[in-house]
């Protein structure tokens with residue numbers, strides 16, 4: 124990790140050209156890398172030597188961007204994936220197998236809810252969803268002897284619950300398991316979960332990191348801090364020989380990078396959700412301006428949250444930057460410079476009014492997205508979270524009339540003017 128500030132890391136970390144090499148990150152759009160020597164290739168396969176041989180396992184463009192993201196989060200190493208979904212899947216599956224159990228925040232992105240509640244269940248991994256705002260004593264009851272991880276979002280999508288990271292890390296560690304934090308909404312510009320005890324960070328880089336809605340991607344970052352050997356019986360995949368890698372024991376061979384090396388060498392090799400180098404190149408360009416964009420997103424969102432909060436047709440605004448918000452204090456602790464550009468709110472007129480409002484917007488578009496430069500809106504109950512029943516929606520903090528507004532980086536007065544005219548129709 125370098126000592127530079129995050130603005131400098133976003134520009135300078137990752138690709139380090141030597142003299143005469145391209146200043147900008149090259150796109151190594153090649154599936155394979157050639158060798159003259161049979162033995163050397165063999166050593167690469169045995170993880171005895173570092174080097175590139177096939178892009179599904181490693182690629183220089185992807186690696187440079189992964190190194191930048193690891194630096195931004197303050198981790199030892201990172202791996203890019205072809206989507207945020209893949210990142211969440213690999214992050215959990217890297218330390219869980221059939222018969223295991225995980226704990227996950229109920230206020231979570233709908234795709235993650237499905238992944239853990241439905242798909243991983245079919246693979247024999249059970250999940251208990253918890254309300255992260257409960258006290259530690261209550262939450263401790265969710266742990267079982269076969270629990271292997273706790274997963275939560277630093278700011279949840281779309282309920283905007285801000286996680287008490289220290290509390291969750293304490294709970295997870297008291298039960299000998301790592302805390303995995305999805306830091307997509309906050310980004311490392313506003314929150315660095317490792318500084319508060321999280322062990323693994325995941326991202327949908329599709330969102331603010333890219334920032335222009337031009338690539339789908341994900342990342343897993345390893346803090347290197349979790350002591351897998353201290354709980355060796357819980358994590359045999361890391362602490363006992365891997366038969367698929369000629370008996371390598373990841374903790375013994377790779378120390379602090381055991382978890383991320385296993386994810387790359389074993390899961391990515393076998394499951395293959397690798398990003399295209401072209402996408403990683405675009406992600407890198409997005410990362411260079413991340414701090415500037417995040418600042419503008421947060422500035423605009425603050426003004427708009429205040430505007431909506433004072434509007435007679437608006438029943439409730441969820442935004443941790445508002446002094447009355449349930450998460451105002453916790454956000455001040457973990458994200459003192461701002462949270463994100465996403466706001467959710469309810470109109471007094473409920474579901475019908477929400478639909479009229481959304482259909483009347485001119486500048487803001489209806490899009491299944493958040494966190495890019497353009498302002499957009501979505502109705503979670505009929506879009507991202509439509510697979511949930513009413514009870515599940517309630518637990519995820521989503522009412523039928525809730526609107527999610529992803530505030531872009533246009534001029535704030537133009538966005539407010541658009542909201543104003545749409546509210547008149549609501």
Ligand code: PLP
Pocket residue numbers: 206207208209211232234235276280305307308326327328329339340341
């Ligand atoms: N995590 C969070 C917090 C998200 O908001 C999303 C998508 O919206 C994901 C993960 C999944 O990411 P992707 O769409 O890149 O697969």
